Amino acid sequence: MTCIECGGKLRSKKENYRYLACGLPNVTLTGVEVRRCATCGDHEVVIPHIERLHEALAKAVVRHEARLSGSEVRFLRKYLGYSGVDFADLIGVSPETVSRWENKKETMGPSAERLLRMLMVHKLPIQEYPIEALTQISAKARTKPIGLRPKGNGWIEQGLAAA
Numbered sequence: 001m002t003c004i005e006c007g008g009k010l011r012s013k014k015e016n017y018r019y020l021a022c023g024l025p026n027v028t029l030t031g032v033e034v035r036r037c038a039t040c041g042d043h044e045v046v047i048p049h050i051e052r053l054h055e056a057l058a059k060a061v062v063r064h065e066a067r068l069s070g071s072e073v074r075f076l077r078k079y080l081g082y083s084g085v086d087f088a089d090l091i092g093v094s095p096e097t098v099s100r101w102e103n104k105k106e107t108m109g110p111s112a113e114r115l116l117r118m119l120m121v122h123k124l125p126i127q128e129y130p131i132e133a134l135t136q137i138s139a140k141a142r143t144k145p146i147g148l149r150p151k152g153n154g155w156i157e158q159g160l161a162a163a
């Protein structure tokens, strides 16, 4: 394999990879193949079943009982396939409000957050997220990082030590 940037030789290795491209700051993919170029330092990561990965990630976010962060709101909105404007229309706020939530200038109110979680419940298999869990959202923000590793045709959550 050669580097698409410089034509140098790529070295392939299994690594734990910070998946910043998903827009969440705290996601690590464990044991995925990363190909690094020794010449120019460029790298590429091989992510199998990316739709399944995003589904597993959405579940990990929505199942957690902490309040949603701005980047989690953005990730879930995009996962549901809404533009900022459509999402604002759907839940009855202005697009500016959605933008303030996502940019951490304002915390999403509890009713709006519950609505977003409800939308996710309808998108994901319902047994993954019982409605009662909606009443158990704590006021705290997430402190634990999210780890996922490829398994079979999908991805499973993997416990990680706190950062």
Ligand SMILES: [Zn+2]
Pocket: 003, 004, 005, 006, 007, 008, 037, 038, 039, 040, 041, 042
């Ligand atoms: Zn290179």
